[in-house]
Amino acid sequence: MALTIDLSGRVALVTGGARGVGRGIAQRLLDAGSTVVICGRSAPDSLPTSTDGIRSAEAFRVADVRDPEAVVELIDGIVADLGSIDIVVNNAGGTPVVPAADASATFSNKVVQLNLMSALHVATAAYHRMADQPDGGTIVNITSMSGLRPSPGSAAYGAAKAGLTNLTTSLAMEWAPTVRVNCVSAGMVRTEMFEDYYGGPGGAAAVSATVPMGRVAEPTEIGDAVVYLASPLAAFVTGANLVVNGGGERLAFNEVR
16 A cells, blocks of 8 residues: 555644745645645735645735734634644744854844744644644644754854754653654755855855755755654654755865865
8 A cells, every 4th residue: 555645634834834945845735635824924925836736825824923922813813714723834934144243132032032932932822722632733843954063153043943953852742642743954945045045056056066965955845844744654753853954964074085
């Protein structure tokens, strides 16, 4: 018998799901049959659609996930309108590059609020709803390789992502067996801003060549990892960190061998 992933009938929320990695995640959840809601601080030009273009996200909801009250309103509204909240993907995050010595306290606090505290707010609000559902629910936090190694130029971001990995394991222990909590540590991903971030096509190609797989990930490949973790195939997986980085980052000593 072939293994398939069918998430039909499941209601999923993807924070920051309008673009980049979040949009790829939303697309793959749609491909698996989920009803998908995305949220962010401003409405996108278009909603994510399934690969075949037939299904699209159910709705976009304006929400600042750094605000606990707004998060509770978001989760309660989804349950009121769609009947449940079965899958939550904490994807909202990011940071500009600013050396730690030049970053203001306000800047660093905002980075931590967005990349760590927002996930705690969303997960907690979702848990209170999932705990009352017959099948519980599952939460997937999107973290980064920056949380597993030094992150010069984005120290607060790296620290927040490291904290998100620890938060994942703590919540998984607290909320088992009703709610599973896992995370995906993403390597470099070819988002809409990838080439601009690395100075154009040449820089992007040079960076991609440092990955053992010879390329960076597509947003939908992070989505594939999320779909697995959200599916019955991962029914005994909680507190896990699935690293999706194409084999890692080339080490400096490789250049002199």
